[in-house]
Amino acid sequence: MSVEISKLASGLTIVTDNMPHVETAALGVWAGVGGRDEKPNEHGISHLLEHMAFKGTTRRSSREIVEEIEAVGGDLNAGTSTETTSYYARVMKADVPLALDVLSDILANPAFEPDELEREKNVIVQEIGAAQDTPDDVVFEHLNELCYPDQPMGRSLLGTAKTLRGFNRDMLRGYLSTHYRGPDMVVAAAGAVDHKQVVAEVERRFSSFEGTPGPKPQTAQFGKGGAKVVHRELEQAHLTLALEGVPQTDLSLFSLQVFTNILGGGMSSRLFQEVREKRGLCYSIYSFHAPYSDTGFFGLYTGTDPADAPEMMEVVVDIINDSVETLTEAEIARAKAQMKAGLLMALESCSSRAEQLARHVLAYGRPQTVQELVDRIDGVSVESTRNAARALLSRSRPAVVALGSGRGLDTAVSFAEGLTRARAKARLH
16 A cells, blocks of 8 residues: 655644556545534534535535536545544546545535525434434434433434524534544545645645644443333334443454454354344344444344244344354454455445545554554454453443334343343353
């Protein structure tokens, strides 16, 4: 990778990766601010601000923003997460300056026209309604609340109809000014890009962003676990389980990821093979681990017939506990191969490269090389994976949420609570 990195006097970081024989470029601005940075009266403002980015500036109308990019065959998009907000474009190499001009314009000179703001609030209210009609969205919303009670980490990124109604242009300007600061921002570009040209363009166009860091969010505290049954008339029971994971910089991260993949990361995983292939209890089942700056979130999801929910959860918990001590060399090797393949396949995409560069800078302060990442994956062993799994089961009490109808849901969540806790305790003695 031909990665180059520069830092402006304001603290804003510029990182590029030139990819020979590529005629297009992916570039964007990543800000280290997201849902967890919001105060209670700001719930949903990060996401609203992202929506408003393309709704007009002091130089361009909302229509002119998209027409200028699409006139050269490019496209624009944005996204909000718990810890970051991103604004990015994909263009031909000759149009990189235009893309940077548009991206800087929407962040430095937003108009926040009242009529546009009210329309976009209504759009997000519709988005909230759509999420409430999607059972797997609803069950994870309840799970996050249970894992991070009374914290921004546990709230939906979308906000509520009530909080959205309270936002005005002054609040948006204040939030933008407070959190979009030079040291907390990264401009990343990959593909047909020239580092010096990008630096010159960014230095000129992003000069208005201040050089002092924004406020840090409150430290995340994983909750006491427990169970919650949400009754709703549905064809399926939606079951989720969560445990406290590890932060992005934790040395056991890759070992835990290997365990997560073996458990429920693909069609060869233990959960998929036992629960779907052998028992036919579900269509979808998977596990994942989401690392953050100061915590981590291990999650598991499956959907099944309400009558099968108790058996499903009992089998799931048994497999989790059994897997810790029975991992094999072959499973470790397969999971490591999947991780390396996923890493290298992603690097064939300009967009994936740019995003990875930005996220590495925000998490580690610098881009990590492919060789560093491959070496960390290769360093995972059976013993390190078992240790990471043991730590996972002993770190927190499980949080369990079931969504659906039928009397079997209470039995299902009691299995998930009791068995994991009892076996984890037994293993520590």
